[in-house]
Structure formats: structure tokens, C-alpha cells
Amino acid sequence: DRYGFKKKTQFVSEDEYNQWWIDYEVYLSRRKKKWEIFMKQNGLSSYKNDNPIRFPTKSNKLKKYIRKGIPAEWRGNAWWFYAKGSEKLNANIGLYDKIIENTLNIKNQDTEIIERDLNRTFPDNLYFKNDNFLNLTNLSTETPLVQALRRVLTAFAAYQPQIGYCQSLNFIAGLLLIFMDEEKSFWMLVIITTKLLPGVHDVNLEGVNIDQGVLMLCLKEYLPNIWEKIGFDFNEPSVNKQSKKKTAEVNVRKLPPITLCTASWFMSCFIGIVPIESTLRIWDCFFYEESKIFIKMALTIFKLCEPKILKMKDEMEVFQLIQNYPKKLIDVNTLFDTCFKKRNGYNHISQDEINRCRKFVKDQRRKTNNTGYMSSKNGSLIENGDVNGNESYNILTKNEELLKFTPEIYDFKKNGLVGVHWNHALTKKMKKQMIKRK
Amino acid sequence: MSAPRSSIASDTPRFAQFKLVLLGESAVGKSSIVHRFVKDQFDEFRESTIGAAFLTQTVLLPNNITIKFEIWDTAGQERYKSLAPMYYRNANCAIIVYDITQESSLEKAKQWVKELQRQANQDIIIALAGNKLDLAESDPSTRKIKKEDAFTYSREENLLFFEVSAKTGEGVKNIFQSIAKKLPIDDFKPASSNANLRNSRHNLGVDLSRSSINQSSCNC
Numbered sequence: 279d280r281y282g283f284k285k286k287t288q289f290v291s292e293d294e295y296n297q298w299w300i301d302y303e304v305y306l307s308r309r310k311k312k313w314e315i316f317m318k319q320n321g322l323s324s325y326k327n328d329n330p331i332r333f334p335t336k337s338n339k340l341k342k343y344i345r346k347g348i349p350a351e352w353r354g355n356a357w358w359f360y361a362k363g364s365e366k367l368n369a370n371i372g373l374y375d376k377i378i379e380n381t382l383n384i385k386n387q388d389t390e391i392i393e394r395d396l397n398r399t400f401p402d403n404l405y406f407k408n409d410n411f412l413n414l415t416n417l418s419t420e421t422p423l424v425q426a427l428r429r430v431l432t433a434f435a436a437y438q439p440q441i442g443y444c445q446s447l448n449f450i451a452g453l454l455l456i457f458m459d460e461e462k463s464f465w466m467l468v469i470i471t472t473k474l475l476p477g478v479h480d481v482n483l484e485g486v487n488i489d490q491g492v493l494m495l496c497l498k499e500y501l502p503n504i505w506e507k508i509g510f511d512f513n514e515p516s517v518n519k520q521s522k523k524k525t526a527e528v529n530v531r532k533l534p535p536i537t538l539c540t541a542s543w544f545m546s547c548f549i550g551i552v553p554i555e556s557t558l559r560i561w562d563c564f565f566y567e568e569s570k571i572f573i574k575m576a577l578t579i580f581k582l583c584e585p586k587i588l589k590m591k592d593e594m595e596v597f598q599l600i601q602n603y604p605k606k607l608i609d610v611n612t613l614f615d616t617c618f619k620k621r622n623g624y625n626h627i628s629q630d631e632i633n634r635c636r637k638f639v640k641d642q643r644r645k646t647n648n649t650g651y652m653s654s655k656n657g658s659l660i661e662n663g664d665v666n667g668n669e670s671y672n673i674l675t676k677n678e679e680l681l682k683f684t685p686e687i688y689d690f691k692k693n694g695l696v697g698v699h700w701n702h703a704l705t706k707k708m709k710k711q712m713i714k715r716k
Numbered sequence: 717m718s719a720p721r722s723s724i725a726s727d728t729p730r731f732a733q734f735k736l737v738l739l740g741e742s743a744v745g746k747s748s749i750v751h752r753f754v755k756d757q758f759d760e761f762r763e764s765t766i767g768a769a770f771l772t773q774t775v776l777l778p779n780n781i782t783i784k785f786e787i788w789d790t791a792g793q794e795r796y797k798s799l800a801p802m803y804y805r806n807a808n809c810a811i812i813v814y815d816i817t818q819e820s821s822l823e824k825a826k827q828w829v830k831e832l833q834r835q836a837n838q839d840i841i842i843a844l845a846g847n848k849l850d851l852a853e854s855d856p857s858t859r860k861i862k863k864e865d866a867f868t869y870s871r872e873e874n875l876l877f878f879e880v881s882a883k884t885g886e887g888v889k890n891i892f893q894s895i896a897k898k899l900p901i902d903d904f905k906p907a908s909s910n911a912n913l914r915n916s917r918h919n920l921g922v923d924l925s926r927s928s929i930n931q932s933s934c935n936c
Contacts, residue, residue: 387794391742391743391793394742394743394764395742395743395764397761398743398761398762398763398764399763399764400763401759401760401761401762401763408761444793444795445742445764445765445766445791445792445793445796446764446766448764449763449766481795482795482798483795483796483798483799535802538767538768538799538802538803539767539768539770541767542766542767542768545766545767546766550763550766594770594786597770598770598772601769601770
């Protein structure tokens with residue numbers, strides 16, 4: 279395709295791709311024209327080599343435009359602009375070159391794994407493809423982008439020792455390099471891993487566990503039927519006094535197995551999770567609206583799978599569905615329409631809400647860790663529970679401290695009730711009243 | 717499956733599923749081995765695995781026994797190690813992979829063996845697989861780990877041992893076949909309910925149609 283990727287994948291045939299592309303190509307040129315007009319209205323010219331470096335400031339109209347896709351030729355610049363890349367760069371002029379110089383011949387654990395991953399980053403992409411694989415040791419067969427990828431990842435590992443090199447960064451940096459130069463890619467990597475997805479790539483992967491806790495809380499709140507299916511067996515049910523119905527609370531220390539799958543969505547920023555055009559559209563929103571797009575997109579994938587999930591009996595069937603289904607989502611416009619549909623229930627989640635929820639999960643996890651659980655023989659190994667829940671339960675019962683722990687309930691802010699912490703019983707009453715009033 | 721349980725003869729069709737986990741250092745070829753086993757394909761460069769992938773594949777044994785493997789293919793990087801117990805707990809079998817052209821990878825494999833022996837099911841069947849045999853065959857100087865050394869170690873630790881090539885396919889099926897033969901199929905009682913199925917992931921007598929459903933849904 280135009281980014282150097284193969285059209286055909288294991289999950290999408292070339293016919294399917296071409297079929298989709300016929301309409302999508304028309305859509306793209308229509309969007310491009312609209313963007314050009316929009317830029318002009320904002321006093322910004324896009325005509326100099328079709329390479330604008332400034333973009334409109336935040337507005338509802340802009341949000342709408344971004345959600346419909348930034349023109350591919352402008353993407354690199356637009357991402358850089360909205361992620362405030364130049365602020366980082368200007369505060370650290372020359373630093374990247376200096377790190378490169380200092381890490382030129384460095385060899386450590388990180389560089390060893392980076393070397394192994396260089397040829398395993400988009401091996402089918404034109405810009406990364408190593409055709410001459412018989413000559414592995416010969417550097418001259420490497421494409422310029424592979425060489426740039428090595429420098430960016432090595433420099434990053436040195437600059438952010440609390441992260442070092444984490445598999446999945448190779449894909450993020452790789453995709454950035456297709457759209458912008460090396461130095462900018464480096465700083466974008468810093469912004470993604472520290473500001474947008476804090477802790478997700480850290481050595482202990484705590485950030486990604488936190489975000490899975492957030493996602494599970496959102497599932498329970500917005501897609502409760504699915505939560506009942508995937509969460510019930512793994513978390514202590516609590517009885518709602520009013521309805522007498524049992525519901526599983528989200529226990530952020532014992533995440534259900536499905537999070538083993540969804541964790542990779544966050545780590546790789548949806549690269550390889552959905553077809554590339556969908557990934558790029560998600561990234562358009564990511565740099566403008568921050569990480570809430572990941573939660574919303576994850577919820578959308580679950581929602582699209584909901585009819586199938588509810589029919590499934592076996593949790594591993596659900597796991598396979600959630601693992602494989604997104605790879606087939608070639609029709610990016612339908613995906614986005616579902617994601618931002620007004621009444622899907624989760625469309626209104628704000629970044630503040632996500633951040634608040636992250637903090638809640640973080641505190642909850644920290645509390646349970648303080649019970650001495652983490653220092654037990656199995657360390658952090660058990661904290662997520664296991665696929666069957668049996669053995670971890672045995673270990674749990676040995677630890678009396680833990681039995682005292684009951685997960686607290688997180689309350690989502692409801693539309694129109696911003697700023698008030700309602701408990702569930704109250705919000706239900708409120709809802710009923712609202713319905714009556716209508 | 718209409719045969720009554722009491723009359724399980726050696727040729728009665730039987731079905732069992734087992735959980736298998738692949739462990740080993742990064743880039744030794746875990747995903748390639750699974751890919752060869754499940755799809756019978758090989759790519760010179762596979763994308764690195766982030767987190768883990770779940771796949772299934774069935775193996776036919778003599779005596780009309782069908783075994784379905786539920787395979788967890790894990791990421792090799794050290795920091796993913798904290799997730800590993802989620803995969804290997806309750807696993808019936810494990811394949812620990814090393815790269816015969818990478819000296820350090822056997823050390824890492826030995827660490828995994830130790831961890832499994834300490835933490836996993838007591839009766840877990842562990843296979844040690846030295847991958848990239850094709851490299852050593854085309855250029856013997858690339859071999860860094862002697863077959864005898866790994867074999868001796870395997871015997872001491874009571875592991876199944878193989879040298880394989882995911883690229884040529886040599887030996888790959890054999891790992892899974894050999895594991896399948898060692899699995900205690902006769903010990904398992906038929907599943908009586910769904911709850912039972914969920915709690916123990918290895919069941920005898922599960923509806924045979926399940927295997928076809930899962931196979932078709934496995935596209936990776």
C-alpha cells in the first residue's frame with residue numbers, strides 16, 4: 279500500500295482490501311479537500327509542497343475532522359504538532375545527537391534484544407524489509423529505516439533507563455519513522471511512553487496493568503453483559519441489595535485472562551492489532567485526544583463482538599475471538615462510527631475520567647501490594663490471578679491479610695452530574711427519576 | 717460420541733484437550749515453531765510477539781485418540797516474565813525453546829526448567845527443544861550448543877529432548893506427537909458439566925464438534 283505495507287494479510291485478503299479501497303480512496307480525496315478548505319479558513323496554507331507544519335488549534339470542528347482522519351501526507355507533521363513535539367525538542371536541542379554519539383558502540387542487554395528485533399519489525403514492509411537474509415551479518419543490506427530504528431531505540435533505552443528497551447517500542451518507533459525523521463521519532467517515543475501512556479512500557483509493566491484495570495472497570499460500567507461473561511468467574515461476586523442480582527466487582531489485582539490479550543493493544547498502540555489504516559486513524563486521535571481513544575476503541579471492539587461473545591460458553595473461545603477479530607476490521611469508517619456514536623454509552627468518557635480512574639486503580643493495586651503479598655514467594659506473579667483462578671485462590675487463603683481486602687467500587691461520573699461522587703444506589707434512583715420526568 | 721463411558725475400548729474415539737505453554741529467550745523461534753505446527757508455514761522474519769498469542773491445534777494419535785492443544789505462545793523478553801505464571805499455571809505441558817546457535821539461550825532455558833519444576837503442576841511434561849537446526853546443518857560452525865550437552869542435561873532433568881528446525885519443519889511435529897503420547901489420557905474423566913470444563917481444562921469426552929469450531933476460529 280502507500281505506506282509500504284502489504285495489502286494482503288493473514289486476516290484480510292487482497293480482494294477484500296481492494297474492494298474496501300475503491301470507496302475509501304474516494305473518501306480520502308474528499309476529506310483532503312475539506313481539510314484544505316479548513317486550513318485556509320484558519321489562515322494556514324497547505325500548498326507549499328503540500329507540507330504544512332502548523333495546524334488549527336483545538337475546536338469541536340477540528341476534533342470532528344481529526345476523527346475522520348488526517349490526510350496521510352500531513353500525518354507526521356500533524357502528530358508532531360498536536361503531541362507538542364517541538365516543545366520537547368526545543369527544550370533539548372542537540373541532545374539526541376549527543377546521545378547517539380555516546381551510545382554509538384554501546385553493548386548491553388537492551389541493545390542485544392534491539393538487535394534481535396530490528397529484523398522482526400514490519401518484516402513485510404518495503405522500508406524495513408531485508409531481502410538479503412542470507413547475508414545477515416552484512417550491515418549494508420539493511421535499509422536506512424532499519425538503521426535509524428536501531429539508533430532511535432538504542433538512544434531511547436539510554437535516555438529512559440526506567441523503561442530501557444521494551445518489545446513493542448520497536449513497532450511504535452518503526453511506524454513513527456515512516457512518517458517523520460529520526461530525531462522527531464525519538465522525541466515522540468518519549469512523549470508516548472511518559473506523557474500519554476505513563477508506565478505502560480516500564481520494566482515492571484505496572485502501567486499496562488493499571489490500564490487493563492481501567493478497561494475492565496469501563497467494561498463493567500458500559501458493557502455489563504460482556505463483563506458478566508468474562509469477569510464473573512474471576513472476581514468475587516457481590517450482591518446488589520436492591521436487585522438481589524449478583525455482579526462481579528472489578529478486582530484490579532486479579533484481572534481476568536482477557537487482559538493478557540488487551541494488554542498488547544495498549545503496549546503496541548494498536549499496531550498489528552487492527553489493519554494499518556485503522557491504526558493510523560487511531561493514532562490521529564491519540565495525539566489529539568490522548569489515551570482515552572484506546573479505551574474507547576477497545577470498548578468498541580468488545581461491543582462489535584458482543585453478540586458472538588454472549589453466545590459463547592468457553593472463555594478461551596472468547597479469548598480467540600477478541601484476539602483475532604480486530605485484525606479483520608478493514609472497514610475503518612464503520613469502526614469509527616461505532617466508536618463515536620452518540621448513544622453507545624461510552625462516547626462521553628473524558629480524559630479526566632480516564633486519569634481519575636487510572637489513579638483509582640493505581641491506589642487500589644498499591645494497597646493490596648502493601649499487604650505483603652508482593653513480597654511473598656511468588657512475588658508479583660500471582661497478582662493477576664491465573665487462567666483458572668484455582669491455585670491463586672489457595673495461595674490467597676494462606677494470606678489472611680488479603681482476605682480482608684475487598685475491592686472498592688469505582689464510580690464513573692455520569693453525564694450532567696459532573697463533580698459529584700454518587701454511589702451506585704443513588705445514581706440508580708436518579709436515573710429512575712430522570713426517566714419519570716421524561 | 718455415543719459410546720458409553722464404561723466401555724472405553726482402545727479404539728473408541730476419544731478426545732482430550734491440554735494446555736501447552738511455550739517459553740524461552742527472545743528470538744529463539746517460539747512463534748515460528750508454533751506457526752510451523754499449526755499452519756505448516758515459515759517466515760524468515762516473524763514480528764516479535766508482544767504479550768502472548770493463543771492458538772489451538774489438534775493431533776491425532778493411534779487408537780482413535782484426538783488431542784487438542786491449547787497453545788500459549790509467550791513473549792521472550794525478560795520483563796514479560798512476570799506474566800508467565802498466568803500461562804504455565806495449570807499447564808499440562810511446556811516446550812522450552814533455545815537456539816542452538818546462541819549460547820546464552822540454553823542458560824535461559826535451564827532457568828525456565830527450574831521455574832517450572834518449582835512452580836508449575838507437579839506432573840507437567842516438559843520438552844526441551846533446540847531450534848535452528850537448519851543453520852547448523854548448512855554451516856556447522858554456527859552451532860554453539862552441542863547436542864550431547866543439551867541431551868545429557870535433559871536426561872538428568874527428565875525432559876523430552878529434540879533438535880528441530882522451524883524453517884524446514886524438521887522435528888517440529890515430533891515434539892507435539894511425543895508430548896501427546898506422554899499425556900495421561902486415561903486418567904481423565906469425561907466432563908460432566910460446563911463448570912467442570914471451565915475448571916479443568918483437560919477433559920475426556922468433550923463433544924467432538926468443539927474441536928472443529930475452535931479450529932476454524934483459529935486464524936493465527
